[in-house]
Amino acid sequence: MKKVGLYFGTFNPIHIGHLVIANHMVEFSDLDEIWFVITPMSPFKVKKTLLDNHHRYQMVYEATKDYPKLKPSKIEFDLPQPNYTINTLVHLEEQNNDGYEFALIMGEDNLKGFHKWKNYEVILENHSIYVYPRISEGKVEHQFEGNPKIQYVDAPIMEISSTFIRNNHKKGKNIKPMLPYEVWRYLDEMNFYR
Numbered sequence: 001m002k003k004v005g006l007y008f009g010t011f012n013p014i015h016i017g018h019l020v021i022a023n024h025m026v027e028f029s030d031l032d033e034i035w036f037v038i039t040p041m042s043p044f045k046v047k048k049t050l051l052d053n054h055h056r057y058q059m060v061y062e063a064t065k066d067y068p069k070l071k072p073s074k075i076e077f078d079l080p081q082p083n084y085t086i087n088t089l090v091h092l093e094e095q096n097n098d099g100y101e102f103a104l105i106m107g108e109d110n111l112k113g114f115h116k117w118k119n120y121e122v123i124l125e126n127h128s129i130y131v132y133p134r135i136s137e138g139k140v141e142h143q144f145e146g147n148p149k150i151q152y153v154d155a156p157i158m159e160i161s162s163t164f165i166r167n168n169h170k171k172g173k174n175i176k177p178m179l180p181y182e183v184w185r186y187l188d189e190m191n192f193y194r
């Protein structure tokens with residue numbers, strides 16, 4: 001049985017923070033692979049500067065092509081929007097995915113809001129959650145403390161954000177070190193976020 005960690009996000013664009021976390025998860029936990037699930041529309045976020053799905057996918061593809069354990073996933077592209085994670089998980093289970101077990105990867109910041117996700121109890125009943133540390137306000141809900149389905153992985157804290165990258169690329173600042181080289185080249189050539 002292959003254990004896959006699903007890393008959901010808009011990845012607008014993917015940056016080295018995402019990559020370091022995913023690589024750490026796959027190297028230092030029992031996960032065999034990480035799939036970056038590019039979300040067409042996140043339930044809680046309305047974005048003005050969201051690039052087309054296929055451009056965000058292409059950048060994740062470029063970022064992960066040299067890492068055999070990290071993969072881009074289009075699974076949500078044809079699912080109803082906004083993309084509730086429970087729907088995607090049910091869809092994955094319905095597909096012919098014998099031999100795969102699906103877990104979720106999320107930052108501690110997202111775990112703090114996890115009780116607001118659609119059918120979060122069902123998600124937790126059927127899937128493990130691998131949590132990495134993240135600087136954020138607030139507390140993890142009491143109901144999640146000590147839950148054997150939730151395990152913490154001591155990944156490094158990477159304070160880089162896609163918003164920062166987009167805003168500062170627009171201002172003409174050099175954001176090149178925050179992205180894998182191919183991702184930087186793609187968004188620069190395509191004139192994105194200008």
Ligand SMILES: Nc1ncnc2c1ncn2[C@@H]1O[C@H](COP(=O)(O)OP(=O)(O)OP(=O)(O)O)[C@@H](O)[C@H]1O
Binds near residue numbers: 011012021110
């Ligand atoms: N530097 C980082 N370190 C760890 N986790 C991150 C980092 N940046 C984003 N994430 C998390 O990775 C997931 C995917 O990121 P996503 O692109 O959806 O969000 P984001 O970086 O907050 O984007 P934006 O800045 O465009 O709002 C999210 O759950 C987000 O919280």
Ligand SMILES: O=C(O)c1ccc[n+]([C@@H]2O[C@H](COP(=O)([O-])O)[C@@H](O)[C@H]2O)c1
Binds near residue numbers: 086116117
């Ligand atoms: O299913 C939900 O109710 C739900 C609510 C909020 C977020 N999510 C998922 O979590 C991902 C990261 O969320 P965010 O808000 O940090 O961008 C997002 O892309 C969705 O796949 C899912």
